[in-house]
Amino acid sequence: MELTGLGLDSQLQEQASKRCKSGLRLARVTAVDRGRYVVRDEQGEVPAELTGKFLHTAASSVDMPCVGDWVYVQYRDADMHASIHDVVPRRSFLRRKSPGKNIDFQMIAANIDVAFIVQSCHFDFNVRRLERYLVMVNEGHIEPVLLLTKTDLVSAVELERMLEHIRTAGITARIIALSNVTGEGVEQVKQLMRPGKTYCLLGSSGVGKTTLINQLLGRDALETGAVSGTGEGRHTTTRRHLVMLDNGALLIDMPGMRELGILSAGEGLDDSFADIKALVSQCRFADCRHTNEPGCAIRKAIESGELNAEHYQSYLKLKAESDFNEMSYVDKRKKDKAFGKYVKSVLKGQQK
Ligand SMILES: Nc1nc2c(ncn2[C@@H]2O[C@H](COP(=O)(O)OP(=O)(O)OP(=O)(O)O)[C@@H](O)[C@H]2O)c(=O)[nH]1
Numbered sequence: 001m002e003l004t005g006l007g008l009d010s011q012l013q014e015q016a017s018k019r020c021k022s023g024l025r026l027a028r029v030t031a032v033d034r035g036r037y038v039v040r041d042e043q044g045e046v047p048a049e050l051t052g053k054f055l056h057t058a059a060s061s062v063d064m065p066c067v068g069d070w071v072y073v074q075y076r077d078a079d080m081h082a083s084i085h086d087v088v089p090r091r092s093f094l095r096r097k098s099p100g101k102n103i104d105f106q107m108i109a110a111n112i113d114v115a116f117i118v119q120s121c122h123f124d125f126n127v128r129r130l131e132r133y134l135v136m137v138n139e140g141h142i143e144p145v146l147l148l149t150k151t152d153l154v155s156a157v158e159l160e161r162m163l164e165h166i167r168t169a170g171i172t173a174r175i176i177a178l179s180n181v182t183g184e185g186v187e188q189v190k191q192l193m194r195p196g197k198t199y200c201l202l203g204s205s206g207v208g209k210t211t212l213i214n215q216l217l218g219r220d221a222l223e224t225g226a227v228s229g230t231g232e233g234r235h236t237t238t239r240r241h242l243v244m245l246d247n248g249a250l251l252i253d254m255p256g257m258r259e260l261g262i263l264s265a266g267e268g269l270d271d272s273f274a275d276i277k278a279l280v281s282q283c284r285f286a287d288c289r290h291t292n293e294p295g296c297a298i299r300k301a302i303e304s305g306e307l308n309a310e311h312y313q314s315y316l317k318l319k320a321e322s323d324f325n326e327m328s329y330v331d332k333r334k335k336d337k338a339f340g341k342y343v344k345s346v347l348k349g350q351q352k
């Protein structure tokens with residue numbers, strides 16, 4: 001198999017050819033487990049670890065390899081093991097805020113082409129949550145596709161209303177409605193998945209992700225098994241997180257990645273709320289707060305019904321959250337009184 005089958009594009013290949021002259025080879029990270037890695041190239045998968053030099057130069061956890069990363073490796077022990085020397089810059093990424101009080105990011109996966117954002121028509125449906133996922137996916141330069149599952153549990157009219165609701169909110173991503181029970185729409189998802197492209201599924205618990213993945217993997221689900229490797233007296237067993245479907249499409253699925261908590265940068269926010277951004281640029285005053293300034297395009301649009309008030313509210317909420325993350329990103333001034341106050345007020349606003 002060529003590396004393109006593992007998702008390597010021509011640009012990356014060219015960039016890599018220089019480095020590879022110095023004895024390093026390219027491989028893709030398929031599993032990560034507490035500092036132990038599994039990498040895959042056209043020959044297959046082997047356990048790998050980071051070189052000491054890499055560990056010393058890595059500035060933060062974000063620089064550490066994650067599933068989906070392309071890495072420069074050196075094979076040893078007759079190609080049974082690999083040392084990871086460097087990470088190739090990521091084309092796209094999924095990240096989330098680290099748990100706990102510290103404002104820090106955790107890389108979840110890299111080089112994903114399409115994220116399926118999954119919601120159930122039945123109980124889970126929530127446009128605001130959809131927007132959160134969209135922000136995160138846009139920010140990571142990943143293309144979103146929405147999957148509405150369990151269509152067998154709602155009427156055609158109800159489904160239509162949900163689709164309408166999504167469009168009214170200004171969301172333009174492709175939507176596939178499906179049922180894992182009747183099979184409706186599942187083929188559409190399969191058709192969309194291309195060989196050598198990388199996908200992932202995001203969404204709350206119970207919406208049907210596992211059921212869908214099993215259908216996508218088909219009966220030949222061997223790829224989901226564990227990789228085992230022995231070396232220097234130790235035995236490692238790591239569950240694969242990046243698997244290849246029968247048709248050659250790549251799927252990243254790992255514990256904890258499906259439900260993403262909080263969002264981050266403003267860039268992704270703007271992509272998801274392009275309509276609001278356009279309106280803001282039409283306000284008479286550049287620093288318009290859209291409260292009672294004359295010539296405010298936002299207020300006018302809400303009054304005329306052109307802009308959905310709910311959509312605007314969710315934008316404000318997400319923006320406050322996002323500003324908060326951006327701010328903490330740069331700063332170590334948590335002791336600063338004003339900053340502490342700001343954090344408190346934002347956190348309070350979030351709980352509403
Ligand atoms: N009626 C109906 N039930 C479904 C459908 N898809 C999944 N289910 C059921 O919904 C339940 C949850 O499905 P899962 O596939 O486990 O959901 P999940 O998103 O993987 O949830 P986690 O494993 O908790 O992340 C199971 O009982 C499935 O049988 C569907 O399209 N229609």
Ligand SMILES: [Zn+2]
Nearest residue numbers: 283288290296
């Ligand atoms: Zn305004």
